[in-house]
Amino acid sequence: MAIPFGSLLPRTSRLRTFVSYSVMLGATAVAYLWIRAQGEQLEAPAATGASAAERGAHSSDLAHLLLALGVITLLARVVGGACRRLLGQPPVIGEILAGILLGPSVLGALWPEAQHFLLPESVAPALGVVSKIGVVLFMFLVGLDLDPRLLRGNTHSTIAVSHASIVAPFLLGATLALWLYPLYSSASVGFTAFSLFLGVSLSITAFPVLARILRDRRVQGTRLGVTALACAAVDDVSAWTLLALVVGIATATMSGAVWTIAYVAAYVALMMLVVRPLMQRWFVAREERYEGPLSHSALAFVFVALLGSALATEWIGIHALFGAFLLGAILPNEGRLARELRSRIEDVVLVLFLPSFFAFTGMRTSIGLVEGSRDWMFCGLIVLTAVVGKFGGSLFAARLTGMSWRHSAALGVLMNTRGLMELIVLNLGLDLGVISPTIFTMMVIMALVTTFMTTPLLDLLLGRRGFGDPPPDALPARTP
């Protein structure tokens, strides 16, 4: 029978297909309906376990998370893009603003129903998971971008500027704590932890934002650019080391803090002196010999090492962020491995994860907590102290090393950029309970103001170079 059928014309053949297909579908439907008729009479055991309502709640959680992530990603792009195009600001400013817009400060105050719909309290834990993973990955990338050559071979000006730009705001911040502590802290936090944290958090420089601004203005190769990058790198390492000490002190008794510091020192030594050479020899050297995309095994190895290092610092009693940063820092910052890791992780982290972190920060920032003239005066004082300490300290140190006033001022302005690094530090302080939500909000305002003022001040000092000609959005924000 197969031969005559096979020799039929295509048209007839298609008809035959159609007929047999319909017959099959019809027969299936009839057969299923017969089965169903049998089955409808059966009785199942009584229901146990989760009720339908619980299951419904579960499913609507996913809907909330998808909605929140979608709105956050969209708004971050729109506001970030607007800041770049209309104000010539780095997009990160707009992304932070987008997070605050979605929080209780703006949307929650103007239209509480919309805020409750878009970012209900129930979505906060899931958003927290996304933003924590995002920040851990981001800190790994910051560590990966750290160029050891910027830390070595420092000139006088680098050392002087970077340390002055830490010491000055640190001391001013600690002094400011004398007034802030009795008003805005709580008795469960000691003055030492509070003042150390305030001092360190005023000393932060946003290395990624600074690198991006330098590249946008095409000054990364000049003396000013190189000094600024080197200072920021030294600042980064110093501030995070100081912060690790502060966290150790804040979370333990004084004797516990000594142990924490000893563990941190031992862990850093272990990573630099043992893990780094081993990794270099058994993993990095091999990966650098290959070409093409990174294998899944290599990627998994880096992820496991990253999670392990983050976990180690979390167990020591400082934060997972330090371990992630440290692992990035011991890997080479250029070559195939670094390039491949960045191309795998960076875009997803910057586009999908970090906006969630900004939104999570925005949900915790409540400008309504800063009310009355006294609160706003202290908020202004925090901004002033931050600027005077960081800008002033860098300015005078740079001038003393022989830079021109104009370039010294430009360096001071650059070092004064706080950006998202400050937000990471502030969230850490809030998580640990070292700072109260009111101080948190004031400091978020400070971070925004100091980052925002960088671009117009640089325009004034250096002319509007690079403005109106932003580099393609696709280029990653890293040291060239």
Next chain:
Amino acid sequence: MAIPFGSLLPRTSRLRTFVSYSVMLGATAVAYLWIRAQGEQLEAPAATGASAAERGAHSSDLAHLLLALGVITLLARVVGGACRRLLGQPPVIGEILAGILLGPSVLGALWPEAQHFLLPESVAPALGVVSKIGVVLFMFLVGLDLDPRLLRGNTHSTIAVSHASIVAPFLLGATLALWLYPLYSSASVGFTAFSLFLGVSLSITAFPVLARILRDRRVQGTRLGVTALACAAVDDVSAWTLLALVVGIATATMSGAVWTIAYVAAYVALMMLVVRPLMQRWFVAREERYEGPLSHSALAFVFVALLGSALATEWIGIHALFGAFLLGAILPNEGRLARELRSRIEDVVLVLFLPSFFAFTGMRTSIGLVEGSRDWMFCGLIVLTAVVGKFGGSLFAARLTGMSWRHSAALGVLMNTRGLMELIVLNLGLDLGVISPTIFTMMVIMALVTTFMTTPLLDLLLGRRGFGDPPPDALPARTP
């Protein structure tokens, strides 16, 4: 004074740096200690808000998540690699096994303390968030890989085989429901939803695993390979369409289900007839003209569209997965955009997110629920029904279209691969409450057995081609 200092020798200069640096540090320390002495006498307001204990719990949540993710990623790679090297199995088998090993079935039964330490109940929600985002992204990639040419221009054999491979297991599964429903279901689920779900879930073919097996054996260009790929693609679309109907029926009353189906049809029509041409014209065509890496704006646009589409299907009442798949399917499956999206998302999803999904599945799989000879008999019956329906249906349909017995059998074996697609479907059924944890466990065993048997049976039928010569791990598991 600047001139004589500037002309000093470098050595003296370094000494001067060291001295001034030490003086600065010393002065800072003294200044801080003075501030601290003042501050220690201050009193802060009484503590309010979260207690230290709550904060501690919060911080240890992050540690648990990092630990869980690290262990999951590591074990998935190790067991996946072992399965590939020692047994010649696709790594996905090992990754699924790793998830089950970490769950209550193995680790929880043998060493409950270790399981409680590595994967405590408290980490399940965070792991759920990671695994849900991972599966949504994965289904987007599966949709993106869908080659429309495989669906068009079908030969007789493709249509016959693909539909036989759905109809046969569907009817057998629905029949099996007559025995399973009174024993293992619950009164809160109607027989219709239960039997439809059982039928559809036996009809699943794992397109990604199948594509990978074909490529590993280098038969993707042969008639057998092309037919298998085309059948699996048709199966994919048909099974997911059917599943959407089942979910619609399971979550609503009969009249509600009709509306759900109408909404689904309208949404698919909207995506295919309106969104697809608009996207093609305003987005895809522009992106294809550029070269180099995808811009952040384009990536954000795709993410927002993906989250929006997932949300739309979630709101309609079927699952977010359908929307993610559909958005992937309306984007072109080759060209710069597809290539760039894959290189940005795929590796992170496969290495970091999917193992979390397997672990989440493993946490819900409790082999202890299948106990006694009756349970194991039914478990065997499910495996047998799945194999007879899928393998038998494809075998006879392929033979009827004129394929050799050997190739028909090989095609049947390939279509019988369930892989991770089955796990996605089963988790959905468990989330909706259509199947009980016992049936879930039995079906997971079925998915493992049918995927596991594919490689040895193909070795028997086609010879051990490709074995011992696996392609580099780095190559993504997709249709060439």
